Amino acid sequence: MQLFGEIFGAIYLYLDSMAFLFLSAVGLIIILGMMGITNLAHGEFMMLGAYTAVLATRAGLPFPISVVFASLMVGLFGMVLERLIIRRFYGNLLQSLVATWGISLIISQGMLVLMGPSLQTIRMPLGGITVAGKAYAAYRLLLAVIAIGLLIVMWYVFHRTKFGMRARGAMQNAEIAEAMGINTSRMYQFTFGIGSALAGFAGALYAPTTVLAPLYGASFLAPAFVTVVVSGGANVIQGALITSVLLGIIEGTSSRLYGTFIGRMALLAAAMVILRVLPTGISGYLETRGERAR
Amino acid sequence: MLRLKQLTSGYGSVPVVRDLSLDIKAREITVILGRNGVGKTTLMKTIIGVLPTMQGSITFKNTDVTKWSASRRARFGMGYVPQGRGIFPRLTVEENLLMGEFINIDSGGERLYDKVYSIFPRLDERRRQKGGTLSGGEQQMLAIGRALVGNPNLLILDEPSEGVQPSIVQDMVPILKGLMEELGLTILVVEQNLDFAMSLADRCYVMDRGTIVAELDKSEMTDSERVRRYLAI
Ligand SMILES: Nc1ncnc2c1ncn2[C@@H]1O[C@H](COP(=O)(O)OP(=O)(O)OP(=O)(O)O)[C@@H](O)[C@H]1O
Ligand SMILES: [Mg+2]
Numbered sequence: 001m002q003l004f005g006e007i008f009g010a011i012y013l014y015l016d017s018m019a020f021l022f023l024s025a026v027g028l029i030i031i032l033g034m035m036g037i038t039n040l041a042h043g044e045f046m047m048l049g050a051y052t053a054v055l056a057t058r059a060g061l062p063f064p065i066s067v068v069f070a071s072l073m074v075g076l077f078g079m080v081l082e083r084l085i086i087r088r089f090y091g092n093l094l095q096s097l098v099a100t101w102g103i104s105l106i107i108s109q110g111m112l113v114l115m116g117p118s119l120q121t122i123r124m125p126l127g128g129i130t131v132a133g134k135a136y137a138a139y140r141l142l143l144a145v146i147a148i149g150l151l152i153v154m155w156y157v158f159h160r161t162k163f164g165m166r167a168r169g170a171m172q173n174a175e176i177a178e179a180m181g182i183n184t185s186r187m188y189q190f191t192f193g194i195g196s197a198l199a200g201f202a203g204a205l206y207a208p209t210t211v212l213a214p215l216y217g218a219s220f221l222a223p224a225f226v227t228v229v230v231s232g233g234a235n236v237i238q239g240a241l242i243t244s245v246l247l248g249i250i251e252g253t254s255s256r257l258y259g260t261f262i263g264r265m266a267l268l269a270a271a272m273v274i275l276r277v278l279p280t281g282i283s284g285y286l287e288t289r290g291e292r293a294r
Numbered sequence: 295m296l297r298l299k300q301l302t303s304g305y306g307s308v309p310v311v312r313d314l315s316l317d318i319k320a321r322e323i324t325v326i327l328g329r330n331g332v333g334k335t336t337l338m339k340t341i342i343g344v345l346p347t348m349q350g351s352i353t354f355k356n357t358d359v360t361k362w363s364a365s366r367r368a369r370f371g372m373g374y375v376p377q378g379r380g381i382f383p384r385l386t387v388e389e390n391l392l393m394g395e396f397i398n399i400d401s402g403g404e405r406l407y408d409k410v411y412s413i414f415p416r417l418d419e420r421r422r423q424k425g426g427t428l429s430g431g432e433q434q435m436l437a438i439g440r441a442l443v444g445n446p447n448l449l450i451l452d453e454p455s456e457g458v459q460p461s462i463v464q465d466m467v468p469i470l471k472g473l474m475e476e477l478g479l480t481i482l483v484v485e486q487n488l489d490f491a492m493s494l495a496d497r498c499y500v501m502d503r504g505t506i507v508a509e510l511d512k513s514e515m516t517d518s519e520r521v522r523r524y525l526a527i
């Protein structure tokens with residue numbers, strides 16, 4: 001029973017770590033893979049999702065509906081931003097970084113003015129469960145289940161639908177995809193919308209687990225960003241999965257032994273080592289290895 | 295079928311194609327010959343619309359398409375086989391062909407997957423293989439097949455013989471001629487391979503420094519000495 005408790009505790013911790021890394025990074029990775037843009041406002045998009053979900057719940061919507069609503073709103077917001085600003089910076093890494101960074105500042109400062117320095121959050125749904133004498137948050141287990149569910153849905157969309165096939169084609173060669181009659185401009189807008197909606201989704205899901213403040217976007221962004229950089233943009237779904245599992249194990253282990261701060265540091269250190277060894281990221285490595293094997 | 299009027303285009307503000315006028319007739323194979331770097335690919339990309347037209351106009355099927363996006367032109371009936379083939383390396387052969395399904399979709403005609411597989415049985419054998427793992431010749435077949443599945447009105451090929459073994463290049467001549475006859479296809483090819491170009495062409499132009507400098511008639515085409523002289527301008 002003692003051993004079972006230990007094992008369950010470890011699994012809980014690892015799943016929690018992995019789920020957060022995956023959920024927070026998947027939108028960012030899709031945008032990077034599709035458009036070659038690292039959206040530095042991703043953390044602010046998550047923050048917007050969290051705020052929207054909290055405010056909607058306070059206004060009386062059931063929490064799950066609020067989460068869906070927040071995802072849709074942030075997705076829509078992303079599509080408008082793409083049309084007005086982001087699309088001017090495709091193909092220019094530096095300019096796109098500056099532009100999205102500027103957007104992140106405007107959002108966080110704007111929210112600070114509008115909403116004040118912090119927002120009282122909502123209670124974590126579902127309460128606790130006790131396993132082998134220890135209490136765990138059932139909601140965090142649900143988050144892990146949601147992460148796995150989302151992974152399956154994304155894999156299905158990208159690998160089993162025509163939209164997904166066209167999206168992968170456009171990622172591999174946008175010019176040829178356009179010459180094959182695929183409206184890449186509309187596809188980019190749509191993909192940016194999906195990436196933004198996923199940011200909003202992640203932010204909304206994690207809203208009850210933390211204190212919310214307009215400047216919190218940066219702390220959302222950091223782990224997502226590390227996951228994305230380590231994964232690379234080559235093979236988005238597999239990359240996101242493998243990277244979040246790997247980094248989740250590293251972060252989980254070090255925070256279990258030495259606390260959360262060291263866990264974050266270990267995440268960064270691991271990212272640097274991995275990138276040193278695999279400069280194109282984990283997905284880039286899998287890609288080239290897969291091609292060589294044939 | 296396709297009319298280019300005083301076309302100028304290039305990269306940034308530097309024109310590469312200059313003041314080029316050309317009339318491509320329906321149900322013919324037109325070949326444009328030109329040495330390295332004279333602007334052949336730039337011209338093809340301008341015709342299909344991935345490069346914007348700086349000056350002049352492009353009329354396709356009696357419609358001015360100068361301002362249309364590439365995807366809209368493709369849906370209207372342009373099929374494109376790019377230089378270097380432009381296969382999607384991580385999509386399977388089958389998926390690469392499916393990527394061509396929007397070509398000429400405006401006409402609502404049937405999609406020609408079965409026909410493509412019967413013309414190129416090697417593609418049929420390799421349906422589930424990734425495009426990036428095919429040989430050069432197989433990729434060329436795939437690129438042609440991908441442009442064909444939508445049954446385009448105009449098929450544009452940019453140096454199809456490049457990087458393909460000679461026996462497959464020879465096979466391509468009757469295949470392209472047969473497609474023209476059978477589907478009523480209009481074909482535009484740019485080439486540097488003289489023998490291939492000569493055996494294919496109904497009409498042949500020479501391009502130099504971004505514009506058309508000569509048209510060769512049938513007798514001149516067989517007189518390859520004169521052609522070579524043109525190409526050595
Ligand atoms: N993306 C680009 N940006 C800027 N200049 C370019 C670009 N692509 C080609 N050029 C220039 O335009 C000119 C014409 O190139 P283009 O590719 O059209 O020639 P080509 O006739 O197709 O040559 P090749 O036989 O080698 O395919 C060349 O001087 C080339 O340097
Ligand atoms: Mg060329």
